[in-house]
Amino acid sequence: MTDWLTYGFLQRALLAGLVASCLCGVLGFFVVLRRLSFIGVGISHSALGGVALGVLLGIEPVVAAAVFAALVAWSIGWLGTAARLHEDTAIGVMFSAAMALGVILLSFSTQYQSDLLSYLFGNILAVSRSDVWLLVGMAAVVLAGTALVFKELLFAAFDEEVARASGLPVQLLDYFLLTALALTVVVAMRVVGLVLVEALLVIPAAAAYQLARGYKGMLAWAVALASGGTVLGLVSSYQWNTPAGATIVVVQTVLFLLALASRRVRDTHARR
């Protein structure tokens, strides 16, 4: 069972998976509490446009996707205020446009069609050494930034109006969160693929919301469940020879259902 850890590609897969999980756990905390899950879907799907641009221009697709996803995230934020659209409408406009652009751009390049599948559905076993360092670097930047403004982000998430009245730059914090989300999506893209990134972002945090009483507990549970689910998913996919990304998501969902069940049991006991 443990012999598989001696393979370099599996070690890298595990490291990439854990880094992406920690990041998704922390950002998922804000996604769930601020009800931003549709923004996550929008940003992750629009990252395809960035991947396509990277492939066409010969830039590292992860970097191109990060820049592109951040631009889309900001324009979602900007459209929401400037065009006075509801956020979900702004997301609907931006992500379909960015994805369509990605599909058209990719049609110009024939040699990378097989790569496309790995970006859409993830190919964690193909993560290279340089990929791992890139992911670790990006994750470290996002986590450090989030830690530095955590108390402000939490205040704005809980009570935007009073946070603004106390002088916090709520809009700037929103843009920070959007940028962090864009980078997180790109990091997680390597692990579960663009189509399933949302799962890693939302499911562990949603499970944590069921289990925790305080925000610190929720944060800890979100990171623990995301990491645990990813490791368990990777091992399962190796055992049963199933696609790694999809298996991770299924395991996360099972953990979520367990969390839900345990909360219901606890609530019933509390009522008695």
Added chain:
Amino acid sequence: MSEDTSLVVETRDLEVRLDGRRVLWDIDLAIPPGRFVGIIGPNGAGKTTLLRVLLGLVPASSGVVRVFGFPPLEARRRGLRVGYVPQRPMFDPYFPVSVWDVVFMGRVPRIGWFRWGGADDRAQVARAIALVGMKGHEHQRLSELSGGEQQRVFLARALASEARLLLLDEATTGLDLPAQHELYALLQQLRRELGLTIVAVSHDLMELAAHADELVCINGTTHIHGNPQVVLHSHELREAYRCEFDFLYADRSQAAASVHRAGE
């Protein structure tokens, strides 16, 4: 321009336009320290907008607004804090935060960026929680508290910022009568102990009249301003609300007593 720096809140010829629509005009307020001023008026009268102007969230289109002698944003920059207790259903009731966490949020702007807060901040949070009578509930989850207790926690959050001026927007909405009464009693006590100036917006005329030193009735502009009993029985109040009132209890102490009895 003459300035009375002893006033906590001062507006002169204040006009506010939102999306080109005139929402407030000719608003003149002069509130000295330690006063409890109730702002009443029908729905859509611009009461909340007036509070948002004092908080610096909405700019005045013309006229003068001063808080502690400065324009609202300048006052905030100088650390002259205004505590704000907004309408209740603004937050997610299941947000995983404790009483302590919420009150600590009031400290966040004081602590400043990239810092976590020290012993002094924790002492201020503990003090604010004790002031509103929630000591012993620090670790309780906000969603487990009654509406009245939640409002006290939000009051503590405002106090934790060391605010000298409290702005309350429909703070008693959704509370049952005893809880409303308790909240007003607490406000009176805080005013005495801390010398706070309080500006409260409410549509509940009788309750505000029983507790405020003066009432300001607005409907776009100031209709009448003065002693609660004078305001309550004025022709201008009826004009602002465009309806007649029947008051069962004429004087202030009886109005309070009637409200209290009704809650029991």
